[in-house]
Amino acid sequence: MQDTNIETRLHPADAELSRRIVVLEEHLLEKEKTVEALQDSEKRYRRLFESAKDGILILDAETGRVVDVNPFLMQLLGYSYHAVIGKYIWEIGVFKDIAASKEAFKVLQDNEYIRYEDLPLEAFDKRPIAVEFVSNVCLVDHRKVIQCNIRDITARNRAEAEHKRLIAAVEQVEDAIVMTDAKGIIQFVNSAFERTTGYSREEAVGQNPRILKSGQQDELFYSNLWDTISGGRTWAGRMVSKRKDGTLYTEESMVSPVRDASGQIVNYVSVKRDITEKLRLAAQSQQARKMEAVGLLAGGVAHDYNNMLGVILGYTELAMKKVEAAQPLYADLRHIFNAAKRSADITRELLAFARKETIAPVALDLNRSVESIVEMLRRLIREDIDLEWLPTVGPCPIMMDPIQVEQILMNLCLNARDAIPGVGQITIETGSAIFDEAYCADHAGFVPGKYALLAVSDSGDGMDKDTLGHIFDPFFTTKELGQGTGLGLSMVYGIVSQNNGFINVYSEQGKGTTFNIYLPSCSDKGVQSRMEKTAEIPSSCGETVLVVEDELSLLMIAKMMLEKMGYRVLIAGTPSEAIGLAEKHATEIQLLITDVVMPGMNGRDLAERLHSLYPNLKTLFASGYTANVIGHRGVLDEGVSFIQKPFSMKDLAVKVREALRDK
Ligand code: ADP
Ligand code: MG
Numbered sequence: 008m009q010d011t012n013i014e015t016r017l018h019p020a021d022a023e024l025s026r027r028i029v030v031l032e033e034h035l036l037e038k039e040k041t042v043e044a045l046q047d048s049e050k051r052y053r054r055l056f057e058s059a060k061d062g063i064l065i066l067d068a069e070t071g072r073v074v075d076v077n078p079f080l081m082q083l084l085g086y087s088y089h090a091v092i093g094k095y096i097w098e099i100g101v102f103k104d105i106a107a108s109k110e111a112f113k114v115l116q117d118n119e120y121i122r123y124e125d126l127p128l129e130a131f132d133k134r135p136i137a138v139e140f141v142s143n144v145c146l147v148d149h150r151k152v153i154q155c156n157i158r159d160i161t162a163r164n165r166a167e168a169e170h171k172r173l174i175a176a177v178e179q180v181e182d183a184i185v186m187t188d189a190k191g192i193i194q195f196v197n198s199a200f201e202r203t204t205g206y207s208r209e210e211a212v213g214q215n216p217r218i219l220k221s222g223q224q225d226e227l228f229y230s231n232l233w234d235t236i237s238g239g240r241t242w243a244g245r246m247v248s249k250r251k252d253g254t255l256y257t258e259e260s261m262v263s264p265v266r267d268a269s270g271q272i273v274n275y276v277s278v279k280r281d282i283t284e285k286l287r288l289a290a291q292s293q294q295a296r297k298m299e300a301v302g303l304l305a306g307g308v309a310h311d312y313n314n315m316l317g318v319i320l321g322y323t324e325l326a327m328k329k330v331e332a333a334q335p336l337y338a339d340l341r342h343i344f345n346a347a348k349r350s351a352d353i354t355r356e357l358l359a360f361a362r363k364e365t366i367a368p369v370a371l372d373l374n375r376s377v378e379s380i381v382e383m384l385r386r387l388i389r390e391d392i393d394l395e396w397l398p399t400v401g402p403c404p405i406m407m408d409p410i411q412v413e414q415i416l417m418n419l420c421l422n423a424r425d426a427i428p429g430v431g432q433i434t435i436e437t438g439s440a441i442f443d444e445a446y447c448a449d450h451a452g453f454v455p456g457k458y459a460l461l462a463v464s465d466s467g468d469g470m471d472k473d474t475l476g477h478i479f480d481p482f483f484t485t486k487e488l489g490q491g492t493g494l495g496l497s498m499v500y501g502i503v504s505q506n507n508g509f510i511n512v513y514s515e516q517g518k519g520t521t522f523n524i525y526l527p528s529c530s531d532k533g534v535q536s537r538m539e540k541t542a543e544i545p546s547s548c549g550e551t552v553l554v555v556e557d558e559l560s561l562l563m564i565a566k567m568m569l570e571k572m573g574y575r576v577l578i579a580g581t582p583s584e585a586i587g588l589a590e591k592h593a594t595e596i597q598l599l600i601t602d603v604v605m606p607g608m609n610g611r612d613l614a615e616r617l618h619s620l621y622p623n624l625k626t627l628f629a630s631g632y633t634a635n636v637i638g639h640r641g642v643l644d645e646g647v648s649f650i651q652k653p654f655s656m657k658d659l660a661v662k663v664r665e666a667l668r669d670k
Pocket of ligand 2: 418421422491493494495496
């Protein structure tokens with residue numbers, strides 16, 4: 008009410024003035040508010056600038072001086088505010104890559120927008136940092152500035168490098184790696200997977216691992232695997248899988264679930280190793296070990312049998328000489344003799360398998376050796392089987408006992424003959440082969456070097472896998488009772504290993520068989536052909552012979568045989584007895600015949616001992632096997648005489664003459 012009064016009391020001009028004042032006041036108020044608002048907004052932007060987690064640098068676009076810099080950038084680069092503000096950008100070491108000079112700065116000036124994805128910078132303290140750099144030119148308060156946004160990507164780069172390394176590792180490992188989603192659909196496979204399975208990455212991704220299913224495991228196997236991994240546990244085991252080309256392989260695999268942060272299974276990863284080759288090599292060396300063990304056993308038994316058979320043969324032979332050939336007793340003795348001889352042959356084969364047979368290797372040409380017995384082999388096999396002989400050109404020098412070449416060929420040809428039901432073909436070939444380190448790493452028991460190859464192939468029935476796995480076992484035969492002893496290939500195996508060779512057999516049912524035998528090559532100097540056997544029993548010139556043998560019955564037989572031939576015989580049951588006798592009859596004894604394995608002192612040491620006393624004394628060793636005493640693995644030194652037990656009178660006569668004549 009009062010106000011109204013005043014107003015009404017005012018002069019109209021005054022009223023106009025006061026109205027203007029009010030407007031002015033309102034205007035001022037308005038302006039104040041705008042300024043305030045502006046300040047507010049500036050503060051807000053300032054806060055953004057100051058708290059940004061990217062570095063921001065403001066440059067004067069005209070001069071290149073630093074106008075402003077945010078704390079993050081200072082912290083990142085390790086520079087203080089004052090070290091930067093007002094400086095020319097090219098003065099600040101850290102930016103040398105962006106604006107090394109005024110010239111370089113022009114690039115920033117002239118381009119509204121510049122982006123460097125990955126710039127290697129160095130902080131004040133020389134610490135390397137990688138940044139992403141973006142600059143843009145803009146107008147602020149009528150002033151042209153360049154705003155530079157600098158983002159630290161060191162951590163990102165490190166993570167990327169780690170990722171790359173991880174991928175490289177996954178790609179380069181020998182194990183196949185497969186990653187599936189939670190449903191089991193393949194999402195990733197590495198290169199090893201592609202190599203082992205034959206499926207490319209493109210072919211595998213999106214598929215179920217079932218593509219590798221071989222049918223060798225039953226459903227239970229797979230459901231057990233799935234239950235294990237979907238239950239959150241790792242499955243580990245061996246399985247047979249199928250490659251794209253249909254071939255099977257054995258793998259050792261480990262399948263594990265992969266969980267996300269919340270514990271949910273999101274992937275399965277499996278790491279698989281192809282162990283087919285490893286298993287094959289293990290089987291090979293197991294086979295070799297088995298043969299070694301069986302050989303040891305067979306060798307031991309055969310040795311004892313050999314001595315006994317020697318007694319039987321010897322006495323029978325002597326008894327036959329006391330009986331008229333027309334008498335019935337003579338025929339009986341003949342039967343005993345033949346049976347014992349046959350038994351001796353079997354034990355001999357066993358000894359050959361056990362590599363206990365003593366051999367006298369000579370340098371020979373494999374081609375000539377085969378050549379010399381091809382006709383005999385032709386007679387051995389049936390007429391409706393064609394025997395083809397394909398020698399390689401040039402000589403095939405090996406170090407071997409010629410008898411062993413015969414034994415190998417006879418056994419292989421007889422087996423081939425037995426495997427051919429009607430008309431067929433046997434091929435004998437020679438060749439050469441060089442095995443390098445790589446080949447030998449893949450083939451257990453093979454030793455690098457140069458080899459002569461002796462191959463015997465037939466067009467016969469072939470063998471199944473099961474048979475193939477046993478052919479070298481002694482007494483393994485598929486032939487009817489009385490048809491085969493199962494010792495033929497055992498003997499071949501023994502002979503070949505004794506000569507440091509190898510055998511590879513290829514056979515398929517209905518497709519024939521090939522035996523490839525590799526024998527170490529030697530230089531072709533001094534190759535000689537086999538010595539002819541002496542036909543007649545040579546008689547003595549009355550020499551004195553000292554026989555040393557711990558098996559009394561064998562000693563007696565040897566004595567009787569030698570006396571029958573006309574020698575003077577001294578006998579000793581032990582080496583020490585022999586030394587005593589030798590001292591007494593020093594000058595008379597011309598030949599020492601000694602067993603090799605004896606208790607107390609072995610034959611070789613005895614021979615050396617006596618030889619040092621009487622240098623003209625000749626020595627003939629006799630043994631069922633040598634137990635590595637005479638020479639390495641039963642291989643005789645050149646010039647050493649040896650007779651295999653059991654021996655016939657003729658064998659002994661020949662060997663004694665040879666020993667006395669030689670050397
Ligand atoms: P044997 O001939 O007395 O049976 P071997 O040791 O010589 O004994 O051979 C063992 C077995 O190996 C034979 O019984 C036969 O089953 C098999 N065998 C050997 N050679 C051949 C071949 N060339 N073809 C088919 N099978 C073979
Ligand atoms: Mg045979």
